[in-house]
Amino acid sequence: MKPNAPLLALAVGAFGIGVTEFAPMGMLPVIAEDLGVSIPAAGLLVSAYAFGVLVGAPVMTLTTGRVPRRTLLVGLMGIFTLGNLLSALAPEYWTLMAARVVTSFNHGAFFGVGAIVAASVVAPNRRAGAVAAMFMGLTVANITGVPLASWAGESLGWRASFWGIAGLGALAMVALRLTLPHGQVEPSSDSGAMKAELAVLRRGPVLAALALTVIGSSAMFTVFTYIAPILKEQTLASAGFVTAMLMTYGLGLTIGNWLGGRFADRSVDRTLIVTLAGLATLLVVFAGVMPWQAPAAVVIFLWGVASFALVPPLQMRVMTAASDAPNLASAMNIGAFNLGNAIGAALGGAVIGLNLGYPAVALAGAAMAGAGLILVLLLVRREARVVTALPARC
Numbered sequence: 001m002k003p004n005a006p007l008l009a010l011a012v013g014a015f016g017i018g019v020t021e022f023a024p025m026g027m028l029p030v031i032a033e034d035l036g037v038s039i040p041a042a043g044l045l046v047s048a049y050a051f052g053v054l055v056g057a058p059v060m061t062l063t064t065g066r067v068p069r070r071t072l073l074v075g076l077m078g079i080f081t082l083g084n085l086l087s088a089l090a091p092e093y094w095t096l097m098a099a100r101v102v103t104s105f106n107h108g109a110f111f112g113v114g115a116i117v118a119a120s121v122v123a124p125n126r127r128a129g130a131v132a133a134m135f136m137g138l139t140v141a142n143i144t145g146v147p148l149a150s151w152a153g154e155s156l157g158w159r160a161s162f163w164g165i166a167g168l169g170a171l172a173m174v175a176l177r178l179t180l181p182h183g184q185v186e187p188s189s190d191s192g193a194m195k196a197e198l199a200v201l202r203r204g205p206v207l208a209a210l211a212l213t214v215i216g217s218s219a220m221f222t223v224f225t226y227i228a229p230i231l232k233e234q235t236l237a238s239a240g241f242v243t244a245m246l247m248t249y250g251l252g253l254t255i256g257n258w259l260g261g262r263f264a265d266r267s268v269d270r271t272l273i274v275t276l277a278g279l280a281t282l283l284v285v286f287a288g289v290m291p292w293q294a295p296a297a298v299v300i301f302l303w304g305v306a307s308f309a310l311v312p313p314l315q316m317r318v319m320t321a322a323s324d325a326p327n328l329a330s331a332m333n334i335g336a337f338n339l340g341n342a343i344g345a346a347l348g349g350a351v352i353g354l355n356l357g358y359p360a361v362a363l364a365g366a367a368m369a370g371a372g373l374i375l376v377l378l379l380v381r382r383e384a385r386v387v388t389a390l391p392a393r394c
Contacts, residue, residue, distance in 0.1 A: 001072075001134075003129060005179040005181065005284045006117060006118070006176075006310070007075055007118055007130060007133045008178055009175045009176045009178075009180055010073075010114045010117065010118055010134040010137070010176075011133065011139065011140075012137060012142070012171065012172045012175040013073065013110060013114065013147060013172040013174070013175070014111070014114070014135060014136070014138040014174055015137035015138065015140055015141045015168065015172070016077070016139030016141075016145075016165065016168035016169050016171070016172045016178060017080065017107055017110065017111070017135075017138065017141075018137065018138035018139070018141030018142060018145065018146070019063075019105070019141045019145035019146055019149055019168060020080065020084055020103055020142075020143055020162075020164050020165045021049065021107070021341075022141065022146045022224075023145070023146050023149035023150065023161055023165065024042075024046060024049075024225075025046060025145070025146075025154075025225050025228065026046055026146055026149065026150030026153070026227070026228050026242065026246050027149070027150055027154075027158045027161065027228070027244075027267075028043060028225075028226070028228050028229060029040045029042075029154035029228055029229060029232065030083025030153045030154060030158050031036075031045070031096075031158050032154075032323060033282075034157070034158065035092060035096070036093075037092045038350055038355055039226070039229055039349075039352065040042075040347075040349035040353055040369060041093070041326040041344075042184050042228045042372060043225055043345050043348070043349045044097070044224065044345070044346075044349070045096065045097055045100055046221070046225050046341065046342070046345045047341075047342040047345045047346055048097045048100050048101055048104075049097075049100045049101070049104045049107075049264070049283070049338070049341075050102075050104070050221075050338035050339060050340075050341035050342035050345070051104075051338075051342050052100065052102075052104030052105055052106045052107075052337035052338075053102070053105075053107040053108045053334065053335050053336040053337075053339075053341075053344070054100035054106065054136045054336075054338055054339045055105075055107070056104055056105035056109065056335075057107070057109060057112060057331040057332055057334055058328060058331065058335065059105075059109025060105060060106070060108065060109035060331070061077070061108070061109050061112060061113070061217065061328050061331040061332075062198075062328060069113055069117055070176065070177070070180040071212070071350055072092050072109070072113060072246070073110060073113060073114065073117075073176050073180065074173050074176050074177050076106035076109055076110045077106065077110070077169055077172045077176060077321055078175045079102070079103070079105055079106040080103060080106045080110075080172075081169030081170055082103075082105075083099055083100070083103025083104070083105075083147055084099075084103055084162050084163075084165045084166035084169060085100040085162075085163075086099035086102060086103075087099040087100060087103065087159075087162040087165075088159045088160075088162035088163045088166060089159075089391075093276070104338075106376055107334060107338065108304060108334040108335045110119065110182045110333050111134075111135075111155075111330075111331070111342040112330035112332070112333070113330070113331065113333050115131050115134060115315055115319065115330050115347070116136055116245070116319070116330055117180075118130040118131050118133065118134040119131055119319065125262075126265065126321065126336065127248055129262060129265055129312075130311050131261065131315050131319075131327045132257050132258060132260060132261025132264075132311075132312040133261070133315065135257050135261075135308070135311055135312065135315075136257055136258070137141060137252065138253075138257075138328055139148070139250060139252055139253040139254035139256075139308055139311035140250070140258045140382070141250070141309060142247075142249060142250025142251075142253045142254070142304075143247055143250035143251050143253075143254060143334075144250070145165075145168070146219060146248075147244075147245050147246040147247045147250065148164075149161040149165065150166065150242065150243050151239075151243050152164065154239050157218055161394075163231040164173075173219045174189045175195050183358065184326055198328065202268075203321060205321040206322050206329055206376075208317060208379055209321050209333070210320040210329075210332060210333060210358070211233070211337040211375065211381070212272070212317070212372060212375055212376055213314045213318070213333050213336040213337050213340065214262060214336045214337075214340040214343065215340065215368055215372040215375060216272075216276065216279075216310045216314060216340065216369070216372045217310075217337045217338070217339070217344065217372050218340035218341070218342055218343040218344035218347065218356075218365075218368045219276075219280070219283070219338025219340075219366070219369035219371075219372060219379075220279075220280055220307040220310075220344065220365070221305075221340060221341045221343075221345055221348070221370035222344035222345075222347045222348045222361060222364050222368055223283060223286070223343040223344075223348060223361055223362050223364075223365040224249070224344075225344060225348050225367040226348050226349075226352065226358070226361060227236065227246070227249070227300075227357045229246070229358075230290065230358045230379075231296075233358065234247035234291060234358045234359070234392065235290055235291060235292075235293055235296055237290075239292065241293065242299075242391060245296075245297060245300050248297055248300050248301045248304070249300050249301065249304040250302070251301065251303060251304065252300070252301040252303065252304020252307070252308075253304040253305075253307060253308040254308075255305050255308045255310035256275075256305035256307060256310075257308040257309070257311060257312065258305060259305065259309050260275065260308060260309035260311060260312040261312040261314075262315035264294045264316055268313040268316050268317055268320075269379075269380050270377065271309065271311075271312075271313045272310065272313050272317075272376045273373065273376055273377065274374060274381075275309040275310050275313075276369050276370075276372045276373040277373055278292075278302075278309070279303070279306040279307065279310070279369040280366045280367075280369035280370045280373060281302045281366075282299055282306055283303065283363070283365045283366035283369060284304050284363065285299050286299045286300070287359035287360070287362035287363050287366070288302060288359070288380045290358060290362070296340030300321055300366075306362075310350045311337075313335065314337075315330070315333055315386070318323065318330060318333040319333075320334075327389075336349040337386030343390065344365070347364055347368070348361045348364065348365070351364050
């Protein structure tokens with residue numbers, strides 16, 4: 001995938017969103033201690049952001065359908081910047097939670113509209129790769145931005161991290177304004193029609209694809225939400241090792257995102273089957289190797305690869321099922337990803353709250369990945385039956 005200006009601008013925005021979404025996971029112990037709350041309570045800040053994305057995705061998409069997409073994307077990054085400024089200034093837990101919800105409202109619409117723009121600027125057989133190129137900003141954030149935010153949180157306080165993320169938002173606004181061509185990103189009358197967008201969400205294939213995104217995402221976030229306390233308490237890791245593992249995981253996400261886009265252009269379903277099976281296996285292995293740093297590091301990298309190899313095929317499955325009115329469905333898929341984020345964070349927190357131990361958190365994530373694998377196999381089987389039955393009906 002050769003880079004072009006629109007894809008690079010979208011990747012800059014995705015980078016900023018990636019940092020603000022994932023950075024709190026590396027700072028949970030610091031935030032919890034500073035605000036006087038428990039680790040599971042701090043984990044609810046992740047769930048609040050995710051639920052904000054779930055609500056914000058349809059609201060922002062339906063109410064902005066006639067706004068030129070370049071203007072919309074710049075405005076969404078303005079909401080992002082404001083939310084992170086409020087987070088940096090939050091005096092206590094509930095104010096921070098409210099600020100996280102404000103920040104999240106840009107997320108679903110940005111990635112939903114951005115994915116459509118990315119797919120529109122390349123040849124049809126490169127669409128999954130273009131979506132992956134935009135999401136590359138999200139994964140690169142996990143290599144550089146999230147570890148840096150975690151380090152800043154440990155060294156300078158978690159508020160410093162949010163000040164820096166707000167600066168990223170301002171930079172993304174400038175990049176989008178300067179590089180997205182105005183005429184290339186105007187919404188069409190069909191895609192902006194509210195009735196058509198809502199009707200798409202009643203289709204079985206679209207709902208099934210969204211459900212698959214929820215389950216696949218929850219498999220990732222059941223464990224990743226608590227990666228910092230897992231490494232500190234189970235692996236007995238230093239703050240430096242935690243930062244290094246966040247970078248390792250982010251590198252895995254980046255490679256996985258690229259592989260997912262490449263193989264999804266060949267077969268979306270085969271990519272999902274292989275990736276979900278690999279993710280379930282790796283999380284089971286992680287439960288066993290947590291106490292040892294070297295094998296844990298290897299598994300964390302591979303786990304990152306499997307986690308984000310899911311993203312391009314999941315996004316393409318929804319966009320294909322809703323090809324005639326993709327705006328809302330595409331944004332709702334980002335909402336579904338974050339609903340899985342919230343479910344995973346809550347599931348992991350429940351396991352911790354029941355004193356089942358951190359290895360059980362990894363096993364819970366593996367169970368979710370296994371559920372996703374079963375669902376995609378059932379969907380593929382049902383779709384094959386439909387295709388086989390079509391000639392007989394003609």
